[in-house]
Amino acid sequence: MIKPLYPCLWFDGNAKEAADYYCSIFKSSKITAENPMVVTFELNGFKFMGLNGGPQYQFSPATSFVVECDKQEEIDYYWEMLGAGGVYNKCGWLDDKFGMSWQVVPAVLPKLMSDPDKAPRVIEAFMQMSKFDIAALEGA
Structure with missing residues (x-):
């Protein structure tokens, strides 16, 4: 079975805050899993991962x-x-x-x-x- 692709978004320690923000904007959205390193969420049925990666990348x-x-x-x-x-x-x-x-x-x-x-x-x-x-x- 082919699994769908999804983006991993690198945040500076605020991935959960960002996921909450995006889920509040897109009505058909939800957080599906979270831990201190990553949060996975869906926006209008599309999966995303937010990574608490640090300040190295913007x-x-x-x-x-x-x-x-x-x-x-x-x-x-x-x-x-x-x-x-x-x-x-x-x-x-x-x-x-x-x-x-x-x-x-x-x-x-x-x-x-x-x-x-x-x-x-x-x-x-x-x-x-x-x-x-x-x-x-x-x-x-």
């Missing part, structure tokens, strides 16, 4: 998690919840208070980008945005 935007949203209300929710205490960037990217990078994006974006006539205007619009605005993208 997260970078080279790895990010994408939250695809159908409605503006979802974008607003995840943008505010994940970004609280962190840093808001351009084009739907943010770094949460633990330094993890997230992309909060509208599910309709690939469709808008596949229209060769509309794509340049959509790109121009979202390059000016921090948090995505679905109505503005659809109107571009």
Whole structure:
């Protein structure tokens, strides 16, 4: 039987705090096991491991998690919840208070980008945005 892959996230001694935080944001989530070294948790059915590894490594935007949203209300929710205490960037990217990078994006974006006539205007619009605005993208 092939086992699924899952990420191990290196934290500086606060893996349980991070897991609790993420589980509070994503409604279908839970902590599945914990000990002083690691905590395993599920976010929307996907398994993660948080490791209390120490200060040697930090997260970078080279790895990010994408939250695809159908409605503006979802974008607003995840943008505010994940970004609280962190840093808001351009084009739907943010770094949460633990330094993890997230992309909060509208599910309709690939469709808008596949229209060769509309794509340049959509790109121009979202390059000016921090948090995505679905109505503005659809109107571009």
